[in-house]
Amino acid sequence: MTARLHAPYNPAVFDAWTMAMADHSDTHPNIAPVERRVDAIQSVFDARGFNPADAVEQAMHLTEETWIPENGARVVAKAWTDPAFKQRLLANGREGVAELGLTMPPHHRHLVVLENTPAVQNVICCTLCSCTAFTIIGLPPDWYKDLEYRARIVRQSRTVLKEMGLDLAPDVEIRVWDTTADTRYMVLPVRPPRTEGWSESQLAQIVTKDAMIGVARL
Amino acid sequence: MDGMHDLGGKQGFGRVRYALDAQVFHEPWERRVNALYSLAVRLGIFNMDEYRHAIERMEPRHYLSASYYERSLTSLATLCVEKGIVTLEELERRAQGAFPIATPSAPGRANVASRQRFSPGDRVKVRSDYVPGHIRMPGYIRGKTGIVVSESPVYPFPDAHAHGIEAADEPTYDVRFRSEDLWPNSADAALVHVGVFQSYLERA
Numbered sequence: 154m155t156a157r158l159h160a161p162y163n164p165a166v167f168d169a170w171t172m173a174m175a176d177h178s179d180t181h182p183n184i185a186p187v188e189r190r191v192d193a194i195q196s197v198f199d200a201r202g203f204n205p206a207d208a209v210e211q212a213m214h215l216t217e218e219t220w221i222p223e224n225g226a227r228v229v230a231k232a233w234t235d236p237a238f239k240q241r242l243l244a245n246g247r248e249g250v251a252e253l254g255l256t257m258p259p260h261h262r263h264l265v266v267l268e269n270t271p272a273v274q275n276v277i278c279c280t281l282c283s284c285t286a287f288t289i290i291g292l293p294p295d296w297y298k299d300l301e302y303r304a305r306i307v308r309q310s311r312t313v314l315k316e317m318g319l320d321l322a323p324d325v326e327i328r329v330w331d332t333t334a335d336t337r338y339m340v341l342p343v344r345p346p347r348t349e350g351w352s353e354s355q356l357a358q359i360v361t362k363d364a365m366i367g368v369a370r371l
Numbered sequence: 372m373d374g375m376h377d378l379g380g381k382q383g384f385g386r387v388r389y390a391l392d393a394q395v396f397h398e399p400w401e402r403r404v405n406a407l408y409s410l411a412v413r414l415g416i417f418n419m420d421e422y423r424h425a426i427e428r429m430e431p432r433h434y435l436s437a438s439y440y441e442r443s444l445t446s447l448a449t450l451c452v453e454k455g456i457v458t459l460e461e462l463e464r465r466a467q468g469a470f471p472i473a474t475p476s477a478p479g480r481a482n483v484a485s486r487q488r489f490s491p492g493d494r495v496k497v498r499s500d501y502v503p504g505h506i507r508m509p510g511y512i513r514g515k516t517g518i519v520v521s522e523s524p525v526y527p528f529p530d531a532h533a534h535g536i537e538a539a540d541e542p543t544y545d546v547r548f549r550s551e552d553l554w555p556n557s558a559d560a561a562l563v564h565v566g567v568f569q570s571y572l573e574r575a
Contacts, residue, residue: 183470187441193401193465194407194448197457204415205407212406216395260419262524265545280379280509282423283439293394301387304378307511308515308550311497317389327561329550331379334543334566335419336523363391371558 222291226360230353233344257288263336275340276304276367279332286337290365317368340367380511402517403442408447417450422532424505425449428473449473452571479534483570494575505533505562508571516546516575541569
């Protein structure tokens, strides 16, 4: 066993796979640790003049400062306080978020904003990989990309939400949205009654990534 | 392909490891992988459908045991080898060890010739297609009937786009299924919405 293990690995499965590779090919006796494999690709890119160091630094900036859930929180807060904006947002999410200066990658051609009500809970997933509207709600959290969430949320939605701390009343209808194409989704949560009279910026502070994925209510 | 990645509805998985304010990245190398695959897409080395398909082509035991960003790394390396950016030998020399990549691609396909236009409210059936290449139809809707809710703008047809095949862009339909129809007597009650490419659908 030479591969370095990280939290999401199941060591037993990984061992079995490593052994199977070793059984079938003399060329795969020792898998390089994952970090060294990343180094290898990065050094190839460097040798080819692709400037990977700049890309890594740029990505750090984008993921930490640009693609953040505070974007979606601003959208939600505005939708809660400006009914005309909410109508435009629900009609065309991409154009709606663009009003707040927010952009999406070219291949995300469509943003569908899903409005929760006291009687309806929308929840987003991607069973085939882990797609999200990451420029608006932030990059997906670890659990969203895990096998458990991807396998179970479409089939055991109420059970999984309850396990995650969202115990919905039996009469609340659950709508699960599987991101199988390049249409992206975000959930517009219900505005909590306790926030009456709050300003838009106060409201934005309470909106979380999880609420915009639909696994939490505010 | 009916690959290991097609997880929707699979049973036997345990609780979601959920935490408030969960992390996106756990290790610095994960950020580098994320940056490098995005760079490769920007450089036009491969497109997002090719990227997704190379993840799906990972040896199933590797797929299941790898973290999200190791899958991303494996797809990136696979496509760089297949596109001639680097040989596997050079990668393994630089990594000082074996560098597992995905299994080879099987043929893709062009759009279905007889595809139809649908409107919200139409009852549609997902075709019982079995293809060896890339497809964005989760297995749990194959052959199932649902209701069209809306139509999206057109997108490149993934079954072709992941394989370098010329194809027309086509819309996806937001199709609403009942979980009871997808898994009779074996699912929590819910409406499950899936973005289904036009080529995967026929009138019910």
